[in-house]
Amino acid sequence: AQTVTQSQPEMSVQEAETVTLSCTYDTSESNYYLFWYKQPPSRQMILVIRQEAYKQQNATENRFSVNFQKAAKSFSLKISDSQLGDTAMYFCALSGGSNYKLTFGKGTLLTVNP
Amino acid sequence: DTAVSQTPKYLVTQMGNDKSIKCEQNLGHDTMYWYKQDSKKFLKIMFSYNNKELIINETVPNRFSPKSPDKAHLNLHINSLELGDSAVYFCASSRGTGGQETQYFGPGTRLLVL
Numbered sequence: 277a278q279t280v281t282q283s284q285p286e287m288s289v290q291e292a293e294t295v296t297l298s299c300t301y302d303t304s305e306s307n308y309y310l311f312w313y314k315q316p317p318s319r320q321m322i323l324v325i326r327q328e329a330y331k332q333q334n335a336t337e338n339r340f341s342v343n344f345q346k347a348a349k350s351f352s353l354k355i356s357d358s359q360l361g362d363t364a365m366y367f368c369a370l371s372g373g374s375n376y377k378l379t380f381g382k383g384t385l386l387t388v389n390p
Numbered sequence: 391d392t393a394v395s396q397t398p399k400y401l402v403t404q405m406g407n408d409k410s411i412k413c414e415q416n417l418g419h420d421t422m423y424w425y426k427q428d429s430k431k432f433l434k435i436m437f438s439y440n441n442k443e444l445i446i447n448e449t450v451p452n453r454f455s456p457k458s459p460d461k462a463h464l465n466l467h468i469n470s471l472e473l474g475d476s477a478v479y480f481c482a483s484s485r486g487t488g489g490q491e492t493q494y495f496g497p498g499t500r501l502l503v504l
Binding site: 305308315321326371376377382 | 498
């Protein structure tokens with residue numbers, strides 16, 4: 277069974293500052309994939325970033341980067357230079373190489389304050 | 391052009407009614423999914439189809455019946471609606487069934503059962 281845990285139900289950050297959202301996971305798969313999705317108030321689920329577990333290099337997408345610690349089963353998301361448009365629910369998700377079901381965490385509601 | 395579209399976006403209905411939600415993707419993907427997001431924002435997979443064949447069927451009441459007329463469409467029919475069915479339902483698609491495939495989500499359908 278796969279599990280994903282996001283321990284921070286809510287966070288807030290000032291515009292232009294940096295914030296890190298936490299995610300830990302558990303899986304029996306040797307090869308797996310990790311994702312961060314963003315859900316703004318519009319409700320649309322938007323892929324932010326993905327990481328292949330076999331890659332040691334942390335994924336980055338513009339202002340978004342991850343800190344992937346495989347041994348600790350940790351996959352945190354760092355948002356630099358936070359913008360008002362980053363206000364959203366952020367979901368960490370996991371799929372295994374042989375288990376293509378996406379398992380989601382419970383989400384972290386991030387509010388960016390002006 | 392919307393990649394994954396759902397209709398309707400909002401659905402308000404009475405207990406006991408039957409309703410359908412439609413989903414279409416124009417990405418040329420082989421695999422489609424239905425997810426349910428409850429009032430606490432928790433996302434859980436319900437069904438998945440690959441090339442019109444059912445490949446994932448989570449423990450969902452048999453009042454829910456997915457139908458895939460072709461690989462670009464996956465509809466969800468719900469019989470005898472109950473109050474607990476109120477949720478946001480998301481359709482998603484991916485290129486294939488492997489865990490490495492990124493899933494792309496539709497805008498969601500908010501269902502309210504009165």
